[in-house]
Amino acid sequence: MHVHEIRRCFPALTRIHNGLPVAYFDGPGGTQVPQVVADAMADYLFQHNANTHWAYPTSEETDAIIAGARKAAAGFMNARADEISFGANMTTITFHLARALGRTWKKGDEVIVTDLDHHANVATWRALEIDRGIVVRAARMIRETCQIDMDHLARLAGSKTRLIAIGGASNAVGTINDLATVRKIAKSVGALFFVDAVHLAPHEPIDVQAIDCDFLSVSAYKFYGPHIGILFARKDLLESLPFPKLDPAPDSAPERAETGTQNQEGIAGVTAAVQFMTSLGVGAAVPGGPAGEDARRHTSLLWNGLKSIKRVRVYGVPPSEPRTPTFAFTVDGKTSEEVARALAKRAIFASHGDFYAATVVRTLGVEGLVRAGCAAYTTGEEIERLLAAVDEVSSGNGGRNRK
Ligand SMILES: Cc1ncc(COP(=O)(O)O)c(C=O)c1O
Structure with missing residues (x-):
């Protein structure tokens, strides 16, 4: 199924916040639910x-x-x-x-x-x-x-x-x-x-x-x-x-x-x-289907994009290692909650804190993490919006912070 077809299955994706369509990056905390x-x-x-x-x-x-x-x-x-x-x-x-x-x-x-x-x-x-x-x-x-x-x-x-x-x-x-x-x-x-x-x-x-x-x-x-x-x-x-x-x-x-x-x-x-x-075409029955390819593309896009923003630290393994399209990052000088709130203003819903993986946060020595996770309904356009918003939030100058 093409991502636009997938998206039509999810009533939540029509939600507007501050005049913008909501981009849900909170799938690792719980995905949206299709009508069926x-x-x-x-x-x-x-x-x-x-x-x-x-x-x-x-x-x-x-x-x-x-x-x-x-x-x-x-x-x-x-x-x-x-x-x-x-x-x-x-x-x-x-x-x-x-x-x-x-x-x-x-x-x-x-x-x-x-x-x-x-x-x-x-x-x-x-x-x-x-x-x-x-x-x-x-x-x-x-x-x-x-x-x-x-x-x-x-x-x-x-x-x-x-x-x-x-x-x-x-x-x-x-x-x-x-x-x-x-x-x-x-x-x-x-x-x-x-x-x-x-x-x-x-x-x-x-x-x-x-x-x-x-x-x-x-x-x-x-x-x-x-x-x-x-x-x-x-x-x-x-x-x-x-x-x-x-x-x-x-x-x-x-x-x-x-x-x-x-x-x-x-x-x-x-x-x-x-x-x-x-x-x-995801999950047990159909591994590596078209949705799998989208996930791989999104993984690279997010990893490379976040890595390219100054004052942003991304944690975990690169896309060349086994990983899911779930990324944790911090922005220098800002708490994870401040970043999540700033993203929410731009209708980008991403979670923050330790996600009950408290020893990960403790081991990394950070106050908390911002987490952006892709789901089957995530589009490349939404990822670009997220990256532009993180750029803006981290630079405080309207987004000219990318290396
Ligand atoms: C990896 C992992 N294990 C366990 C849980 C707990 O699941 P539940 O909320 O169904 O108890 C979560 C929930 O976030 C999780 O992400």
Whole structure:
């Protein structure tokens, strides 16, 4: 699909702010939603709304919609439908998984996380330090490149390591991590392997068989869907782990990893979001399609453009290394919030701060970062607008700051 066709699917892109069309660069925090996703959710609520497992049509339709969404999510990541469970968001579902795993470990057992990660994939495991006496070790981030120090990670792994929990890609700086190396390290010490693919899923195909992980989580609202978390867990683990649950709840996989009544309209939206991803030619089903090419072009345009502006520092790896089109930068003499506010005045919506990847910001020694991320609806023209605005904001002289 051509980008202009893609854009017509998103009602939010008609928004005007200060007389200008809004350019959304906040996709890494949550993408805009196409009409088809909202329609699927409204259709569920208006036509099929019921609780599950009863003997009348709307309840049976609800069961079928949930089963269909598990199948769609499974297809999205090359898993089986009975390996997919849903939760409020990635953090909640991972927290739930952590409590289940923690029950199988003993005091002194170890989990490895990394300094590059979103803290949803750090704090969830750290909670086990207090609850279970588990020791959490963090692999360092290489400051110059914002990549994980794999030698350090390998040195941390040993006979006490029960799990390595790592991001597929950094939501702060866009680094795509070398999951194959992490898998090898995990296998070499007999540890389980968890991947936080929340930032990877909107940009790269996710294949749990190829990644060869035991667990992987994504959030649909990062790939044009509703606010809902999805967990893949290997069948045998999903069947056997002691998930905390209340008595009448089902004890069969995959429901045993879920609690209470699900966000059923959100689940209906997951199917539509996965279908939308497939139609875009991004994501699991169609790697390297036309949208992939746009992303590569935009990545170079943003990287080279930001690099060319004086007093702007860009963090992370260049486009020649594995990365997503998500860029973090600072402007000398301005806080990240000041820059984000100045961009917002020009109808350019970009996030600022640490994006819950607090150790990245701490390691870089900055107050905060401005983050500009491309999505399938981003145009080259919007990137040019962003670059001109950053130029203007950084020079304070109407934009003659580019080297
Ligand atoms: C890489 C990454 N992991 C985890 C999360 C947390 O996801 P959720 O908001 O679904 O809990 C985010 C959200 O920004 C993220 O970007």
